[in-house]
Amino acid sequence: MRLVQGIYDWFDERYHITPLIEKNVTKKQVPKTLGWAACFGGLSLLVFLVQVFTGMLLLMYYKPDPNTAWDSVTFVKSNVPMGWLVQRIHTVGANLMIALVFMHMLRIAYYRIYRKPRELHWISGVVLALLTTMMAFTGYLLPWTQLSYWGAKVGTEIPRAVPVVGSQMVELVRRGKSISGETLGFFFALHVWVLPAIVSGFMGMHFMMIRRTGISRPL
């Protein structure tokens, strides 16, 4: 304990962590009038971090190829110790994240917290909600099951309703005429790198705004 305290003090002397922790955690003032519904944003972040972490673990075994994708997911679920747990947390977490994000959004819409000066907070939030659904959609294809294949097929069919360029858009998101190994590789890249990178950017914007304006107080 003395040793841990010593190491902490050494870093604290240089980084000044304690005032930061006091300001933001231990001595942070939260309005009394806030209910538990104000937690949905923070819970979304928590589930997002769980998704990032379980995703890292799953990535160690996943092979993004039509011949091996299903086998590698099955391998994680049935042969890797606790793999079933990690895989299940990632799946349930995806559903939970969508639910939490939309409950967060509903509350903000209901109390009209999007008004000035929080417009950018709302805009970045809407983008984050869309990105969340894209994360879920791209991740759904990765286990390469019948459900994921047909889910991706139906989902990527949607842009065809766009006039004139609809068919080209469908081919663009499928990386070809039909759902194939190219689609799987593309979705994999989106799911593990491209979308998380964009999400992080918008999260920064989102969190910077709540630092700026503080949490909205109900009247």
Place this chain on the structure above:
Amino acid sequence: MSNERPPHEGRREFLKVCIGGMSVVSAGMVAYPIASFLAMPQQLGANKPLEVALSDLLPGQAQYVEFQGQQLIVLAGQEGPAVFSASCPHLGCNVIWETGDGMFHCPCHGAVFNGKGEVVRGPVSTGLEKVPFDIKEGKLVVG
């Protein structure tokens, strides 16, 4: 009474221990699944023996096979088949069978081994590792 403990000191200590204990238990509940996830899992078919049909072996030719994550060479030599580890004992490059001179050549540092796996030339003193095998029902079986 200056050396008397202030009120609630015992309760505070008790709560500290409780919170500390629960934190350790929670951390363990997260750490245990992660640690076991990262442990080496049993690979699919790891205990399956490797089988090569003798009719597939062409005289004087060698073929590469993978067995338990290791590259093996099955050579159909003049004195019957032989199985070697493909890994050169020098630094582990995969040796290549040359049908022309009937020798194994290492592409990395030029080691040469004959059809029995013995050193002919090169930076090594030990020959290719021999892998034991059985012949059952027209099949060469390793493991």
